[in-house]
Amino acid sequence: MKNNIKVQRAIHDMTQADLAEKIGVSRQTINAIEKNKYVPSTVLSLKIARLFSKPLEELFFLDETD
Amino acid sequence: MKNNIKVQRAIHDMTQADLAEKIGVSRQTINAIEKNKYVPSTVLSLKIARLFSKPLEELFFLDETD
DNA sequence: TTATAATGTAAAATATACTTTACATTTAGA
DNA sequence: TCTAAATGTAAAGTATATTTTACATTATAA
Numbered sequence: 050m051k052n053n054i055k056v057q058r059a060i061h062d063m064t065q066a067d068l069a070e071k072i073g074v075s076r077q078t079i080n081a082i083e084k085n086k087y088v089p090s091t092v093l094s095l096k097i098a099r100l101f102s103k104p105l106e107e108l109f110f111l112d113e114t115d
Numbered sequence: 116m117k118n119n120i121k122v123q124r125a126i127h128d129m130t131q132a133d134l135a136e137k138i139g140v141s142r143q144t145i146n147a148i149e150k151n152k153y154v155p156s157t158v159l160s161l162k163i164a165r166l167f168s169k170p171l172e173e174l175f176f177l178d179e180t181d
Numbered sequence: 182t183t184a185t186a187a188t189g190t191a192a193a194a195t196a197t198a199c200t201t202t203a204c205a206t207t208t209a210g211a
Numbered sequence: 212t213c214t215a216a217a218t219g220t221a222a223a224g225t226a227t228a229t230t231t232t233a234c235a236t237t238a239t240a241a
Contacts, residue, residue, distance in 0.1 A: 050158050075200055092116050092181050094157040105171045115158050
């Protein structure tokens with residue numbers, strides 16, 4: 050799975066720490082998601098999508114490995 | 116988080132086993148998700164949404180506990 | 182009513198998400 | 212250039228998702 054969280058952060062001018070704090074996870078969790086270290090839970094991705102006011106599918110995408 | 120997978124299965128006339136097989140997880144995983152035993156990964160919920168041709172937010176909802 | 186399919190559940194094992202702490206590297210601004 | 216902020220990364224620990232096996236319960240159809 051891929052995502053464009055980094056772009057969304059840029060649009061909203063937020064740091065990884067900002068985003069982490071807003072959705073209640075650690076900064077390393079955001080970093081790991083952006084670097085595709087692991088797949089977030091649906092609760093987490095829903096919270097991120099809600100924060101950025103975008104449909105989840107515009108932020109997270111299945112790829113050939115999924 | 117809540118979901119209406121059971122309703123979607125009914126609409127598409129699929130059993131838990133059918134759905135499990137189509138998205139490549141065990142039947143117990145589907146059952147556990149429907150019974151809110153645990154929160155699926157984003158890959159899994161994206162696959163379910165794609166299978167039912169619905170935006171993910173129409174299948175999975177954040178609630179007060181999230 | 183009986184057989185069969187579907188669903189619910191549970192325990193043990195494994196994989197993976199997420200936290201915490203800590204430090205190194207990169208980026209950006211004074 | 213110097214400094215501070217932001218990002219990347221790593222290891223150890225904890226929590227939770229998912230599988231497998233197995234069995235019990237419920238619904239359905241003959």
